[in-house]
Amino acid sequence: MKKFAKRAAALLLALLLTVSFTGCYSENNTWAAKLGDTTLPIGGYIYFLSSAYADAADQVDSDTKVMKAEIDGVPAKEWILDRAMDYVNRFFWVESEMERLGLEMTEADYEEASYLTTTYWSMVGGDTLVEDYGISRESFDLVYSQYNVKYLRIFEALYGEGGELEVPVSEIEDHYNSTYYNYEYFTVPMAKPDEEGNPVELTEDEIADLTDELEKVRKDIEKGKLTVEEAAQQYADMYELENSSYVTEINNAYGMTMTYTPAEFPTKLSEMVTDDVIVFEADRYMVVLKKLQIEGTADERFAERANLVDLLIELKSSEYLELVDGGAAEMTGITMNEKAVKKYQPKMFADATPYGYKTAEAAE
Numbered sequence: 001m002k003k004f005a006k007r008a009a010a011l012l013l014a015l016l017l018t019v020s021f022t023g024c025y026s027e028n029n030t031w032a033a034k035l036g037d038t039t040l041p042i043g044g045y046i047y048f049l050s051s052a053y054a055d056a057a058d059q060v061d062s063d064t065k066v067m068k069a070e071i072d073g074v075p076a077k078e079w080i081l082d083r084a085m086d087y088v089n090r091f092f093w094v095e096s097e098m099e100r101l102g103l104e105m106t107e108a109d110y111e112e113a114s115y116l117t118t119t120y121w122s123m124v125g126g127d128t129l130v131e132d133y134g135i136s137r138e139s140f141d142l143v144y145s146q147y148n149v150k151y152l153r154i155f156e157a158l159y160g161e162g163g164e165l166e167v168p169v170s171e172i173e174d175h176y177n178s179t180y181y182n183y184e185y186f187t188v189p190m191a192k193p194d195e196e197g198n199p200v201e202l203t204e205d206e207i208a209d210l211t212d213e214l215e216k217v218r219k220d221i222e223k224g225k226l227t228v229e230e231a232a233q234q235y236a237d238m239y240e241l242e243n244s245s246y247v248t249e250i251n252n253a254y255g256m257t258m259t260y261t262p263a264e265f266p267t268k269l270s271e272m273v274t275d276d277v278i279v280f281e282a283d284r285y286m287v288v289l290k291k292l293q294i295e296g297t298a299d300e301r302f303a304e305r306a307n308l309v310d311l312l313i314e315l316k317s318s319e320y321l322e323l324v325d326g327g328a329a330e331m332t333g334i335t336m337n338e339k340a341v342k343k344y345q346p347k348m349f350a351d352a353t354p355y356g357y358k359t360a361e362a363a364e
Helices: 001-009 041-060 076-101 107-123 124-132 137-159 169-179 204-223 230-237 253-256 266-273 299-301 305-329
Strands: 031-036 038-041 180-189 192-193 199-201 247-252 279-280 287-291
Touching: 031 041, 031 076, 038 041, 038 076, 038 137, 041 076, 076 305, 107 137, 137 305, 169 180, 169 299, 169 305, 180 230, 180 266, 192 253, 204 230, 204 279, 204 287, 230 253, 230 287, 247 253, 253 266, 266 287, 299 305
Parallel strands: none
Antiparallel strands: 031 038, 180 247, 180 287, 192 199, 279 287
16 A cells, blocks of 8 residues: 555645645535536535645745735636636546546555545644644545545556557566666675774775775676675675675666665666676765666566556656546536635635745746
């Protein structure tokens, strides 16, 4: 489920409920919009409105009040209300597309949605912030968590095997081979323990000696006298470590930034050819890195459905977003509860987030 949350984040609406809330919910106006058998609760609309306000704040300079700004030549209030309606249309497009494709939420889908709700509800303050404003946990689950699950289900149905927009396996494999790296490495700390076991940084001479030693190891690895894993174990034994620092991994540049992989890896690997071995310094460690062949590893990678979906997302997420936006813009037949919706205006967020988020640096 954690894997799902990561994948969904690459595709879907960002969680933008970062403002404080005040109570203004009316039980007499429990729904905001309807289309067929689908009802958007008023709490869902408030969530969309708050997200739209946060979107607006992202477009406004940090020294400018959001509600006094113009965005793309449009007064902020109008822009935010239009943006909220875009979210409403997306919500109903997803519901309609699920029905068109004959998709239904499974028990596993609901479990994934529940995981998202539990995770993010807590992050935004849940009971103390959101419910006070009029967004119940149930509404949040519907318009954020279930929406995200359905959004991804539709994506897979369209672009996956047998889908209307099916992506050939050969295209996915080409993308994988050209953007992913297969590599193994180990690290050696540029420090040694003192008598009390505390790390002490190596001197320049000691670093030079360590570098020379690792260069000899590098040559042995290149000649096939030693494997990277064996070399890592040797250094683990030398430092009396319980486990060696050996790592073997397949990842792309973005994935490396999401882990503890040294920041230099993407650049180093892009400059290497298969079977190259290099030694370099990275953040208090010396690294011995070998680039392995990526070709021929796709079948094993694709065997796990989540990995295949990740690759599809990398290839088609932008195209899919355009498809969703286009479909949402053409939605018709939605009945709005204007009396209820008009009770909630963008200005209700102004006290909590009066100014924009965009700094001069971001503008550049």
